Amino acid sequence: MRRSTVGVLLTLLVSLSAAGWAGARSPQSASSAPAAGQPAQATHTESANPSKTDQRLDALEQQVKQAQTSGDNAWMLASSALVLLMTGPGLALFYGGLVRRKNVLATMMQSFTLMALITALWALFGYSLCFHSGSRFLGSLGYFALHGVGAAPDSDYAATIPQQTFMMFQLMFAIITPALITGAFAERMKFSAMVVFMTLWSIIVYDPMAHMVWGKGGLLNATLGGRFPTLDFAGGTVVHISSGVSALVTALYLGKRVGFPRVPMPPHSVVLSFIGACLLWVGWFGFNAGSALSAGSLASSAFVATHFGAAAAAIGWALAEWLRSGKASVLGAISGAVAGLVAITPASGFVAPMPALFIGFVAGVVCYLMVAVVKGKFGYDDSLDAFGVHGIGGTVGAILTGVFASSAVNAVFKDSQGNALPVGLIDGHPGQVLNQLLAVCISWVLSIVGTLVILKIVDLVIGVRVPEADEVEGLDISQHGEEAYNFEA
Numbered sequence: 007m008r009r010s011t012v013g014v015l016l017t018l019l020v021s022l023s024a025a026g027w028a029g030a031r032s033p034q035s036a037s038s039a040p041a042a043g044q045p046a047q048a049t050h051t052e053s054a055n056p057s058k059t060d061q062r063l064d065a066l067e068q069q070v071k072q073a074q075t076s077g078d079n080a081w082m083l084a085s086s087a088l089v090l091l092m093t094g095p096g097l098a099l100f101y102g103g104l105v106r107r108k109n110v111l112a113t114m115m116q117s118f119t120l121m122a123l124i125t126a127l128w129a130l131f132g133y134s135l136c137f138h139s140g141s142r143f144l145g146s147l148g149y150f151a152l153h154g155v156g157a158a159p160d161s162d163y164a165a166t167i168p169q170q171t172f173m174m175f176q177l178m179f180a181i182i183t184p185a186l187i188t189g190a191f192a193e194r195m196k197f198s199a200m201v202v203f204m205t206l207w208s209i210i211v212y213d214p215m216a217h218m219v220w221g222k223g224g225l226l227n228a229t230l231g232g233r234f235p236t237l238d239f240a241g242g243t244v245v246h247i248s249s250g251v252s253a254l255v256t257a258l259y260l261g262k263r264v265g266f267p268r269v270p271m272p273p274h275s276v277v278l279s280f281i282g283a284c285l286l287w288v289g290w291f292g293f294n295a296g297s298a299l300s301a302g303s304l305a306s307s308a309f310v311a312t313h314f315g316a317a318a319a320a321i322g323w324a325l326a327e328w329l330r331s332g333k334a335s336v337l338g339a340i341s342g343a344v345a346g347l348v349a350i351t352p353a354s355g356f357v358a359p360m361p362a363l364f365i366g367f368v369a370g371v372v373c374y375l376m377v378a379v380v381k382g383k384f385g386y387d388d389s390l391d392a393f394g395v396h397g398i399g400g401t402v403g404a405i406l407t408g409v410f411a412s413s414a415v416n417a418v419f420k421d422s423q424g425n426a427l428p429v430g431l432i433d434g435h436p437g438q439v440l441n442q443l444l445a446v447c448i449s450w451v452l453s454i455v456g457t458l459v460i461l462k463i464v465d466l467v468i469g470v471r472v473p474e475a476d477e478v479e480g481l482d483i484s485q486h487g488e489e490a491y492n493f494e495a
Contacts, residue, residue: 074166075166075167078164078166078167078299078300078301078302079168079171081296081300081301081305082164082167082171082172082175082296082299083171083174084296085175085291085292085293085295085296086171086174086175086177086178086292086296087292088288088290088291088292088293088296089175089178089292089293090121090178090181090289091285091289091292092178092285092286092289092292093117093120093121093178093185094117094121095281095282095285096282096283096285096286096289097182097185097186097282097286098113098114098117098118099114099278099281099282099285100278100279100282100283100285100340100344101113101114101117101189101192101279101282101390102114102275102279102282103274103276103277104189104192104273104279104337104390105192105193105273105389106193106271106272106274107275107480107490107491108479108483108489109192109193109481109482110275110278110482110490111482111486111489111490112197112481112482112485112486113188113481115197116185116188116197116200119197119200119201120181120184120185121181123204123205124177124180124181124204124208125177127205127208127209128177129152130150130151131147132177132180132209133149133155133173133177134146134147134148134149134150135209135213135214135217136176136180136213136216136217137149137160137163137176137216137217137220137222138221139221139222140217140221140223141223142218142224142225142233143214143217143218144213144214152173155169155170155173156169156170157169157170159172160172162222162230164299166300167299172299175296175299176220179241179244179293180212180216183208183212183241183244183245183249184207184208184212184249186245186246186249186250186392187204187207187249187252187253187256187392188392189253189388189389189390190253190256190257190388190390190392190393191253191256191257191260191389192389192390193263193389193477193481194263194264194389194471194477194481195470195471195472196468196469196470196471196472196485197481197485197486199464199465199468199469199470199471202464202467202468203460203461203464206463206464207252207456207460210456210459211248211252211452211453211457212244212248215243215248215448215452216244218448219238219243219244219445220238225448226238226441226444228418229418234441234445235419235438235441236441236442236444236445237352237353237356237408237411237418237429237438237441237442238445239294239352239353239355239356239407240294240297240308240355241293241297241352242348242349242351242352242353242400242403242404242407243352243404243445243448244449246348246396246397246399246400247400247401247404247446247449247450247453248449248452248453249392249396249453250392250393250395250396250397250398250399251393251449251454251457252457253388253392253397254386254388254393254397255454256457256461257386257389257393260470261387261471262386262387263387263389263477264478266387267385273337276337279337279340280336280340283340283341283343286343286344286347287316287343287347290312290351291309291313293312293347294308294311294312294350294355295308295309297354297355298355304355304415304416307354307355307358307415308354308355310359310362311350311353311354311355311357311359312347312350312351312354312362314359314362314363315346315347315350315354315362315363315365315366315369316343316344316346316347316350316366317343317363317366318346318362318363318366318367318370319345319346319347319349319366319367319373320339320340320342320343320346321342321370322342322346322366322367322370322371323341323342323343323370323371323373323374324338324339324342324370325370325371326370326371326375327374341373341374341377341391341395342370342373342374345369345374345395345399346366346369346370346399348369348400348403349365349369349373349399349400349402349403349406350362350366350369350403351400351403352400352404353365353403353406353407353410355415355416356407356411356412356416356418356429357411357412357415358412358414361406361410361412365403365406368402368406369402372402373394373395373398373399373402376393376394376398377394377395380394381394401446401450404442404445404446405439405443405446407430407442408430408431408439408440408441408442408443409430409431409432409439410431410432411429411430412429412432412433413426413428413429413433414433416429417429419435472484
């Protein structure tokens with residue numbers, strides 16, 4: 007699409023230039039025509055030089071490409087910053103406000119630590135395992151220590167931005183994904199165990215999942231030779247299902263918090279969570295619209311779908327809560343918005359605005375029922391509902407993407423002549439729903455098995471849960487020797 011736009015622009019400019027040159031030349035030719043009886047004289051303008059015209063066209067084309075690269079690169083750098091904003095301060099504030107006062111610093115520290123830890127791992131080998139060509143399940147170490155990752159673009163992924171920019175954008179996804187899991191084990195995991203657990207999880211679960219869906223030749227890649235083309239525009243399977251399901255496994259493995267559910271454990275500051283949720287909503291535009299990898303119309307479409315999905319989910323959650331309990335809470339409304347953002351993530355680059363509203367509304371209602379009804383029936387202690395929002399919201403969104411994806415929004419599938427093919431069920435491709443279900447199943451299985459293995463290893467080596475006395479005292483003091491609020495100062 008971008009190449010055709012540049013071609014039309016160049017054709018228009020050449021036509022205008024030729025017309026202007028011919029118009030300017032005609033009077034001069036007429037005025038310089040020799041009078042009757044006078045010998046004809048050769049003029050300089052009559053000896054046109056085709057090579058100079060070609061040079062001018064080449065220079066013009068180069069300028070157009072440079073302008074496009076600059077615009078796309080600027081958008082992608084801004085999007086990268088927006089996605090980092092989602093982890094700190096967005097997720098840190100959202101999760102930090104939901105825990106008890108004695109654990110707020112420890113909870114926020116987990117998000118902050120992952121911003122540093124995952125960055126180092128990504129620079130060494132994480133990016134290479136995700137995006138260098140390799141097997142169907144994992145990339146190779148061709149980009150080890152970012153070897154060869156510089157200003158030149160990788161045309162397989164993003165032809166108009168430096169590969170270094172693409173690497174940084176994808177890093178922000180690798181940071182926030184494990185950070186989402188921390189909501190499930192909040193208030194009871196050792197800080198040292200968290201560091202080791204997240205290091206292993208990013209290698210064993212995230213890197214293979216990211217390569218399978220987004221990497222060259224990955225099993226589920228929709229555009230670069232995948233065996234089962236899966237539509238996941240910005241991370242429904244890679245980010246939200248993997249983190250949400252792993253969150254449930256971790257919560258079950260660690261067991262319930264001391265006193266749960268007998269002792270009330272209300273959020274210590276819904277105000278902080280409200281601010282965090284709003285920052286997440288804003289940052290999510292970089293998360294989804296940035297996944298277009300350019301500043302074109304597809305980014306606009308993803309931007310619109312993201313906003314509509316979040317708004318509809320906030321309404322859906324609040325309405326369901328209102329009908330069930332008689333009141334629509336602030337915490338419920340912001341949780342609904344996050345659920346909608348989660349669900350629209352895989353679909354954002356493939357669906358029109360009205361389906362985005364539908365996906366968001368369904369996700370808001372379903373995630374509310376998971377948190378308010380199903381969680382209570384089974385009695386598991388997912389502290390901050392990471393599974394109910396991200397695991398379930400991501401699953402709903404990934405499946406509905408296969409239903410509503412449209413070639414009119416994103417012609418991701420084409421025949422040998424370059425003609426657009428149907429994408430989703432409503433578009434005329436029912437088989438895509440099966441591909442989506444397969445990807446969901448793979449993400450669930452990898453997350454469950456990988457997380458259990460990692461937890462067992464970490465537990466045997468250093469132990470994963472803090473002693474009961476430390477938990478009662480609070481992780482702020484027991485793990486970090488600090489308090490969030492000093493009311494005597």
